[in-house]
Amino acid sequence: MTSETKRTDPVTAGTETEPNELRNLIKGARVVLWDFDGPVCRLFAGHSAERVANDLASWLEGRGLRGLLTETERESLDPHVVLRALDRRHPGSDLVAELEERLTHEELRATASAMPTPYADPLIRTWTAVGSRLAIATNNSPRVVREYLTSRGLVPCFAPHIYGRTQELNHLKPDPHCVNRALNAMGAAPSASLMIGDTPSDLFAARAAGVPFLGYARTERKGKLLRDAGATVVVDSLKPVLWQVRH
Structure with missing residues (x-):
């Protein structure tokens, strides 16, 4: 209990x-x-937020943007930290919009096991x-x-x-x-x-x-x-x- x-x-x-x-x-x-x-x-009870944060960071790295995140941001295991970090450096960009949509998709997947x-x-x-x-x-x-x-x-x-x-x-x-x-x-x-x-x-x-x-x-x-x-x-x-x- x-x-x-x-x-x-x-x-x-x-x-x-x-x-x-x-x-x-x-x-x-x-x-x-x-x-x-x-x-x-x-x-994220059944859909790890840590994995989502790592996936978002990996997605940025795959576009040659590994240096965009600090070590602290990369290790935060919080998807919103990754999203905010990108927005601070590229506010209003298509990259931010795409990353936000990717996070929304992961959150929608998570609702099934919330x-x-x-x-x-x-x-x-x-x-x-x-x-x-x-x-x-x-x-x-x-x-x-x-x-x-x-x-x-x-x-x-x-x-x-x-x-x-x-x-x-x-x-x-x-x-x-x-x-x-x-x-x-x-x-x-x-x-x-x-x-x-x-x-x-x-x-x-x-x-x-x-x-x-x-x-x-x-x-x-x-x-x-x-x-x-x-x-x-x-x-x-x-x-x-x-x-x-x-x-």
Whole structure:
């Protein structure tokens, strides 16, 4: 059993004050913005993100562009790092557009084996049922998000508010562009919204947009990264969030 399935009481990871802080975050949220890969599902659960990053790097090398990536970027094992690195050096180029499309294709392949985050589906449905409005704000392709949500019957909980990666890669989080797009489209006040994310870039984007932030950390390492970045409320399961929304 995982730590998510073992947990039975509505508590959060971390300090004793967090249950009250979690309750306050949820109580004040009229609009809930979700990062996709992590809080909603593990997109690359059965389709290695590391392999995808290596394949993208190899594709660049095959075009004589090995020197374009630093060793750190090459070894990051994160497809978005490779994509951003190319965009910084060749912004708006056909090369960037082709690499972005290759990543989208890999993400679409990954949806077939994506693993739902424990308690995410019932939390999404419950939050919708109690009258909150939901949106996706992600660095993944919106095509990928729609395909996954369709497979889970969750599109009505979010549509049309799915804001993901465009070919303007300077707008990827930690830039708040997708967060601000969601807020503007929904006519939402940042202070009456909530962002759920699992990386420091999610936190920084929310902070830049003035939106309260709830960290989701599936592992201790992710939790430490979020706390070190300044996240004050971090849960290791969405179960206590679901409990708070239901009560």
